[in-house]
Each structure stands twice: as C-alpha cells, then as structure tokens.
Amino acid sequence: MSPVLAGVLQLLALIVALGLSYRPLGDYMARVYSSEKHYKPEKWIYKAIGANPTVEMRWPAYLRGVLAFSAVSVLFLYLLQRVQGSLPGSLGFVSIDPDQAFNTAASFVANTNWQSYYGEQAMGHVVQTGGLAVQNFVSAAVGIAVAVALVRGFARSRTGELGNFWSDLVRGTVRILLPISVIGALVLVACGAIQNFAGIHEVGQFMGGSQQWNGGAVASQEVIKELGTNGGGYFNANSSHPFENPNGLSNLFEIYLILLIPFALTRTFGRMVGSLKQGYAILGTMAAIWLGFTALMMWTEFAHHGSAFDLAGGAMEGKETRFGIGGSSIFAVATTLTSTGAVNSFHSSYTGFGGGITMLGMQLGEIAPGGVGSGLYGMLIMAIIAVFIAGLMVGRTPEYLGKKIGTREIKFAACYILVTPALVLGFTAVAMALDTPSNSMTNSGAHGFSEILYAYTSGANNNGSAFAGLNADTQWFNSTIGIAMLLGRFLPMVFVLALAGSLAEQTPVPETAGTLRTEKPLFTGLLVGTIMIITGLTYFPALALGPLAEGLAA
Secondary structure: OOHHHHHHHHHHHHHHHHHHHHHHHHHHHHHHHHOOOOOHHHHHHHHHHOOOOOOOOEHHHHHHHHHHHHHHHHHHHHHHHHOHHHOOOOOOOOOOOHHHHHHHHHHHHOOOOOOOOOHHHOOOHHHHHHHHHHHHHHHHHHHHHHHHHHHHHHHOOOOOEOOOHHHHHHHHHHHHHHHHHHHHHHHHHHHOOOOOOOOEEEEEEEOOEEEEEEOOOHHHHHHHHHHOOOOOOOOOOHHHOOOOOOOHHHHHHHHHHHHHHHHHHHHHHHHHHOOHHHHHHHHHHHHHHHHHHHHHHHHHHHOOOOHHHHHHOOOOOOEOOOOHHHHHHHHHHHHHHOOOOOOOEOHHHOOHHHHHHHHHHHHOOOOOOOOOOHHHHHHHHHHHHHHHHHHHHHOOOOEEOOEEOOHHHHHHHHHHHHHHHHHHHHHHHHHHHOHHHHOOEOOOHHHHHHHHHHHHHHHHOOOOOOOOOEOOOOHHHHHHHHHHHHHHHHHHHHHHHHHHHHHHOOOOOOOOOOOOOOOOHHHHHHHHHHHHHHHHHHHHHHHHHOHHHHHHHO
C-alpha cells in the first residue's frame, strides 16, 4: 500500500468514526446541560466547595466563578510544584524553580499545557496525577461551561441569567469527561500505552552510558490530554513517545479523541437553540476548514523532490516511521486547529509551508473545530462578525438566531478577535527586538523567526505545541509566555460572557423575508471567507517573514 493511500484511508476511517459519534454524544451533552437533576456524587462536591447549584447567575457572577476557580487552581498547582521535593512519589526530583512553576501552573489551568521542561525528568507521580492530570479535566470543563453559557445567551430571552457555573463545571467533569476518559484509557492500555506508578529503572546501555526510564499513570493522562484538548505529555517526546502512543491504531484513536467533543458540541448547540440546522451550518464550516487544511498539509508533506525525499516517500524528517507522513499530517492539523498542542512529530522539521499550516491553524483562533468549548464560542463570535458584515452589505440591522447584533454586541465580538493577535504580535516583536530572547533561537533567518512567532502563537491561543529548536526554559520565555497564556485564555472569556449576558436580555426578533438564513450553505461559505480574511489581514505580514519566506526559498 502506498503511503498516500494509507494516509487517505486513515482520514476516511476518522471521518466515519466521528460521524457515528456525532449525534449520540451531541444530544447527550445537550441533556447534561439542560437537566435539573443533580446526582449524589455531584451533591457531595457542591457541599464540599460550598456552592448552590440551583442559583442562576448573570454574566458578572458567572465570570467571577470562572476567574476565582482558575486563580485558586493556578495557586494550588504552583505550590504543588514548589514543594515537590518534599512529597512522596517525587521520584527524587527536586522542587520546580519559581519561573517554571508559574509557567506550568498558568499553562495547565489555561488549557494550554505548554511545557518548557522534560516531563519524565522533572515531575513526580504526585504532581503529574494530582496536579497536571486534574487540571486537564477541570480546565476543559471550564471551556465547555463558557461555551454553554453563550449558547444559553442565544437560547434565552428577557433574562440575563446564564445558568450556574459550578453546576456546569461539575457536570462537564463528572458526566462527560470522566466516563469517556475511563473507556479511552482502557483502549490505550490495550494498544500498549503504560499505566503504573513504577519508579526510575534502567532499561539498557546507550552510547556507553545507562538509559533510564520512569513509569507513570500515562494512559489515563494521555486520554484526557487529548479528549480535553489539553496536550501536555507525560514524556518530553509527547505523543511521539511509544509509551504514550504505541502504534498506528493508538495514533488514530488519539486524533479521534482530539476532535470528538469539539465537533459534537455543534450538535449540542443546535439542540439547545432549537434548530439542528444551525448546528449543521457551524459543523459544515468547521469541517470544511479542517478537511482543507488536512488535504493541504498532506500534499505539502508528500510533495517531495530530490533523491532523499524520493527514498523516504516524502518529508519524513522529524516524523515517526510507525505513523508515517499521513498519520503525522492528520495529527498535526488536528492538534493545531484545536487547542490541544499534543504532537506525534516535530513541527519544526516540517516543510516551510507545512510549518506555516500548523501556525495558521492556531492563528485562525483554533475554531475548526477548536478546543473543547473554546472552539464553539470562538466560531459563534466569527458568525456574529459574518452576519454583521452581511448586514452592512444590504443595509439591514444584522440578526443571528433571532437576536439583533447591535453596537454593544459587535464591540464585544471585536474585542474578542483583537485580544489574541495583540498578544502574539506584541510579544513576538519585543522578543525579536531584545538580545536575550533572540539568543534562545537555534536557527537564524526565517526559520528562527518562525520559532518565536510559533511560541507566542501557541501560548496566546492556548495550544501548547512547540516548534522545537527554541530554548524556552528561560526566565523571559517562562514569564512572558505564562502571561500570554493567562491573558489569551481569560480575557476572551470576559467578552464571551458579557456578550452572552447581552444576548440573553434581548427580546427575540421575528424572522422576516429579509432575515439572513444562517442555516444555509451560503452562510457557511460567508463564514469561511470571513474567518480567512480576518486572519489573513492580521497575520499575513508576520507569516511572510517566517514560514512563507522559508517555503519560497526552499
């Protein structure tokens, strides 16, 4: 079987698996967030944290819950790392330095999972399972909760109430993420991923010295890392490590986990607003971009020239032979079009255009299908921008799902789409202007610039993958990327929840002959065009200095 055919068949199998899961999971999540029933374990949690799950919250109260919970999470994870040397099960690892502990705490709470450390050489079992793995669950649940709050803003009228954050957080964790993770972990163990609490042991000699590995609860962390679009690996090699991702089957299953909830949430959205066609329109937009990027990536990496490329069957540098170009390309697109950031190959070794595709995927806002929750609310923001542009073209007040998009709403949407580019381009410009940050680059020229641009793109978009080649374990990068991750995660949530509150207070507008039909393919095309134009105008100059220049020079 040719490598190209193998890649296409993997893509088709993935599409079939996602299609079979779409309806049951989407409907189930809609029931979870619409139910008034609280299970006994959930009641125990509410009692332990002192929350009343029946009290409806307006957007300021909902936002305070998000920020308070996340702030406590950052502090807890920071302190856990700082005292690691005194904890049992630390495997002899010392406590984490302050700047790196801050960076890691910000990273995992912000659902970014950027790692400036070697996982198997820095974190013991307690920090990995009691700190990092826990944040993989709850940070994902926070993202879904904010998305559901925005959906309620569209679905409700003449009220500012968006639900209860604590109820949404607990339900997302207990009823959605935990059950799927248990099943997924068993699948990964069956595929060969490890799951234990073994200590450090020697496995043989390597280049005249001993080679040592430590075990860990890898399968259970791997599954929520992908399912929650988190991305932080137990090992430094991430999903290219055979303990995390043993073979082609586990690789395809992990890609499936990455895309599962973000795609299914469009069904949840359609069900909750009372129009499945609206959910299909958002799904169509996400799927069109994802398939287009995947096809382009596979073409770029398979298009080879020269004897070395001919012998390898394509651009195999930085890729695992057990996955090949097809499995690596599909994974790379999935992980950068979502906020996952896991890698089964090294993006710095991709062709110039291939590296640019991974970067552009994040710069779109990770909305195709995006992170759990963040992908849906990011796409809905873009939908609001699209109907606003359509309204300007026909001279009509824009409407979306029966809600008028006025000055207040468009300001919130505009602030949302401006936050991340400001962080990415601002920090990149400062880093390139200073001597100390630029000295961390392994490469010079366009590729070196791409390393820094990718780092801040990944951090501010809460992706977490790295271009490699950049020494990010410095006080400068640990601090600035940490700040970019926190601002890139929580500032957009402020505007999303404020928008949700504004929409929920409105009286629905009756549909007329002049209303833009947002469930039609025409709107899907308009939405795709809007996304690409906004991103192109924002990032094209920076991309021209990095991956585009490198690709054209190759």
